Amino acid sequence: MNFPNLLTPGPVPMPPEVYRALGEPMTHHRTPEFNRQLRSCLSSLKGVFQTDDPVLIQTSTGSGSMESAVVNTLSQGDEVLVIVAGKFGQRWRDICQAYGLKVHTLDVEWGQPLHLDNLKKCLDLQPQLKAVLSQYCETSTGALLPIKEIATLLKNYPSILFMVDAITAIGAVELKTKKWGLDVVCAGSQKAFMMPTGLSFISLSEKAWLANQKSNLPKYYFDLNRERQAQLSGQTYFSSAVSHIKALSAYFEYFNSKGGLEFSIQRCAELSLATREAMEHFNLDVFPKPPSPSLSTFLLPERVSAKKFRQHLEDKYQTIIMNGQDHLVDKIIRIGHLGYIKNQNLIDAIVSIGMALKDMGLPIRENQLKLAKLACQNTLKGEA
C-alpha cells in the first residue's frame, strides 16, 4: 500500500507499535488482562496530564470530551465565558449554547494574541461566571493561548472553573494540570497520542468534581461520575473500545521507549522549528501570534489559493497538509507536527511544498529548495 505523507493536525501518522496492536485478535473487555491494560493506560495518562486526579477515557472523538466537560460540571442557567479565537472556540460556545447556558464570549481576532487585560475586564464585568472555557492550541489558526497565565489570573476568582481544550496541545507543549490549577482538561486520541480517532481523555480537578455533585445538566452516556467509579475498578461503564485501548497501551510503550513527555515535547519543538526555518526560504510568513509548536500555519501570497494549493500538493506530491477554515479557507496552510513523523517525512514535505509553490507560479529557485532542505536537516537532531 502506498501511504501518503500525512502532516495534518490530526489524524496523524502512527508508530509501528500502534499498527501492530490494532491488528491483534479481539479479546473481551471483562477480563483481568484487559483490566490490567486499562489501568496501566489510566496511570500513564495522569503522567501526560501532569495530575494525580483521575483522567478518564471516553469512547468518542475529542469533541465528546468537550461536551462531557460542560454537562458534568455546569447547571441550567449558569453563565460562562468562552474565549473564541477560532473554529474550536466556536465549538465550546456552541456546546454551551446547546445546553442552554448563558454564554458570554471574548472574541479574539483569529491568529492574534489574547490580551489578558481584556480577559480581566470580562471577568470583572460578569461576577456570576461559573466557568471560563478556552483552547490551549486553537488548531484552526495554529495559535497558542496563554493558559498558564490565564490560570494564574483565575486564582483571583475562586468560584470559576477553568476548562481547557488541550486536544492539540497536550504532549506538544508544557501543560501542568495540577500545578497550574486547570479544572477540566480535554484531549483526543488522533493527535499527540498517535492513534486512530475514537478515544477522548478528560481530567477533572477536585473543584470540578465538587461542581459535578451539583451539576444538573442532562447527561447519560457521558456521565463522568459513573464512569469514574467503573474506571477506578479497571473497567469502563459501557463496552470498552478494546482495540483502541490496546493501541493506546502500545502508544505508551513507544512513548516510554523514546523518553516520555520530555521527548514528545522536544520532538514537536524541533519539527516546528525546522519547518519554520525551512519555510523562511520560500518567503512565507508564520500566521498566528504566538504559534503553537503542534502545527505551523503560514500565510500564502494573495494570488495563491490555499485550497487549490492543498489539493495540488496531495494530487501531485502525495503530501497531505490542511488549508484554513471559514474566512481563512483560501489564505493559510497548516502543517501538523504531531504524530510519528520521521525526519525524512518532514524534509520530503518541505521540498514538495517548495515545488508546489513553484507550480503555482511563485518564483522559487532551485537554490531556495536546497537551502530549505538544508535548514530542515540541520535543525532536526532527534528522530521519531
Ligand SMILES: *Cc1c(COP(=O)(O)O)cnc(C)c1O
Ligand atoms: C481536533 C480538535 C478537537 C476535536 O475534534 P474531533 O473532531 O471531535 O476529534 C477539538 N479541539 C481542537 C483544538 C482540536 O484540534
